[in-house]
Amino acid sequence: MRFKIGEKVGFLREVGGGIVQSYKNDQIVIVEDETGFEREFMEEDLNSIIGDQSNILSSNFDINDVIEETVSYSDDLGDITKNKDFWEIDLHTHVLMESERGLSNGQLLSHQLLEFKRFFRKAREKSIRKLVVIHGVGEGVLKSEIRQFLEGKEGIDFYDADFRKYGKGATTVELFYR
Missing domain, CATH: 3.30.1370.110 (Ribosomal Protein S8; Chain: A, domain 1)
Structure with missing residues (x-):
């Protein structure tokens, strides 16, 4: 188990991210996405988001x-x-x-x-x-x-x-x- 419950994660194979809700098993993570839906992801298809990167894709993004x-x-x-x-x-x-x-x-x-x-x-x-x-x-x-x-x-x-x-x-x- 790589991620903690409540940790922000990004999706590697699609745009977006969410918050880890739970683990279904050793490899499948339940994530609540930006729209509020709980979705299942393989652990290797997620990455940790450090800090607040919510503005990273906006047009006024500042590194x-x-x-x-x-x-x-x-x-x-x-x-x-x-x-x-x-x-x-x-x-x-x-x-x-x-x-x-x-x-x-x-x-x-x-x-x-x-x-x-x-x-x-x-x-x-x-x-x-x-x-x-x-x-x-x-x-x-x-x-x-x-x-x-x-x-x-x-x-x-x-x-x-x-x-x-x-x-x-x-x-x-x-x-x-x-």
Whole structure:
């Protein structure tokens, strides 16, 4: 039993989260979702939410609101290549972190998403017109989360990055400004 009753959790295979209500058995957790319904999840399909991250998907998201409650970041934005034509970031965990030891898949995903959102925000502040986000192929969870985040934004177009250079593991984001 990894989670405590009353603990906030996020769903790894879908958007959203909830609060742990009980355990059905050693592997199945009963979670009350945001709509008040109790749902069953495999324990490995959930991750802990540290602090209040309720604003993480809103349009006025500010990374500074959650940094102190989650992980400490250096001023560096990870492995970012700043080209005069575009910015590129590699979100592979072995690039972003010194060690992945002791972290669940959900915690790793949360870290990757925070880095991406921080990178995206910085690019917007600097009026960068094109981003390349290297997310890897894997099971497609990170790619899906990134694209879901981008879908709600105005003045943005995104698509698969150049296959010859990145294979299937990257997304190009074009930002349009007035």
